[in-house]
């Protein structure tokens with residue numbers, strides 16, 4: 001991150017001032033800033049300008065929220081990539097106590113008529129099962145919301161700005177298909193700037209690598225739905241959805257051996273822990289979750305969930321050469337109503353909830369609390385080694401989006417798929433696009449901090 005570039009900042013402030021405050025200064029229109037034709041008019045303008053400059057230096061920090069809002073309104077301007085982040089780069093480096101104090105994760109969904117920022121026709125990266133428009137989802141209002149934190153604005157994702165920040169860096173999505181869902185959303189959002197090229201090391205679709213050539217930025221997905229080493233023990237199992245052996249104290253080397261070089265890791269997990277599992281520790285069965293095996297105690301899904309995160313964090317914290325930032329993307333609740341996922345539950349709402357209409361409870365709350373607890377411990381451990389762990393705390397925002405899932409529009413009606421009514425993943429475009437808004441805001445804050453320290 002470069003330090004704040006003051007001349008451009010000044011210029012930006014002047015532009016802003018001139019274009020917004022001209023009514024109070026009738027003669028000082030933006031056009032008047034052109035080289036003056038008559039020296040007679042020059043003197044008062046120069047004086048006024050000097051006063052303005054002083055004034056602006058004094059009050060610019062207070063304007064930050066305003067500037068940030070204006071940049072989000074301007075997002076659709078077609079700026080060439082080289083100069084794209086001209087104005088955004090300024091605000092990215094503006095130290096602002098205002099934004100630091102704002103909890104961007106608590107707020108409401110508000111209408112955004114400008115969304116979506118891509119469609120199933122402009123973006124090829126949409127996974128089949130999240131291509132809701134293709135499969136005939138009739139309503140489109142679910143795409144037209146943005147997240148409004150209670151105490152500040154969250155700018156809409158600016159792909160130019162994002163790519164400037166991550167230039168020469170790499171980002172790994174480690175977890176399940178909701179993590180992949182997030183990456184695909186990001187590819188679609190970034191497509192206004194550039195498409196990535198496939199640089200995968202394997203033909204395995206669960207381990208993909210994408211590279212943005214102009215920015216030397218790499219994104220990768222690592223499939224590890226349980227985060228620890230796991231094995232399908234029985235493809236049917238007690239609930240006919242597979243029975244898995246989880247080795248809770250053993251890392252899943254498919255990702256732990258690969259991520260040391262990455263600058264950012266986005267870790268997620270949750271939905272797979274609903275299925276029947278047998279837990280192993282020190283290579284012995286210690287218990288299970290809904291395995292219905294004789295003499296094996298049911299320790300609940302929460303036991304496995306906690307231990308899996310503990311092991312995953314421990315693995316990251318003990319990497320020799322890892323210097324990156326870890327984001328825990330917190331659990332995004334599913335929204336099955338009138339039944340569970342494999343017993344007729346569905347999600348048919350078409351509007352977001354308001355925060356006073358629902359709250360995190362039951363299993364969702366428990367999973368979320370386990371994440372927070374394990375995160376806090378890991379964050380403390382990481383800090384000792386100089387590692388940064390951050391919470392990408394999407395849980396509350398997503399709790400309010402029962403309307404954002406594919407439901408039965410993730411496949412053709414006659415298709416025989418495991419998750420017929422999908423109330424777990426998120427339609428693209430859709431509310432998961434907001435995760436990029438969050439992530440960019442966090443990266444910007446990171447930039448501010450490293451510029452200060």
Ligand SMILES: *[C@@H]1O[C@H](CO)[C@@H](O)[C@H](O)[C@H]1NC(C)=O
Nearest residue numbers: 120121124131133134135136
């Ligand atoms: C996009 O959605 C339309 C329906 O609105 C569908 O006809 C088309 O096949 C879809 N295209 C792609 C590339 O998914």
Ligand SMILES: *[C@@H]1O[C@H](CO)[C@@H](O)[C@H](O)[C@H]1NC(C)=O
Nearest residue numbers: 167168169170215216217218
């Ligand atoms: C691209 O970025 C990687 C780190 O992600 C770095 O090792 C490499 O040298 C960079 N390549 C160029 C051409 O800048």
Ligand SMILES: *[C@@H]1O[C@H](CO)[C@@H](O)[C@H](O)[C@H]1NC(C)=O
Nearest residue numbers: 108353354355356357358359
């Ligand atoms: C939630 O808040 C909105 C506006 O703030 C209000 O109109 C609505 O009645 C509230 N709903 C409930 C269930 O309290």
Ligand SMILES: *[C@@H]1O[C@H](CO)[C@@H](O)[C@H](O)[C@H]1NC(C)=O
Nearest residue numbers: 235236240414415416417418
């Ligand atoms: C769907 O597939 C499963 C296994 O692939 C099979 O057991 C089941 O009978 C199929 N159901 C229908 C309605 O075809």
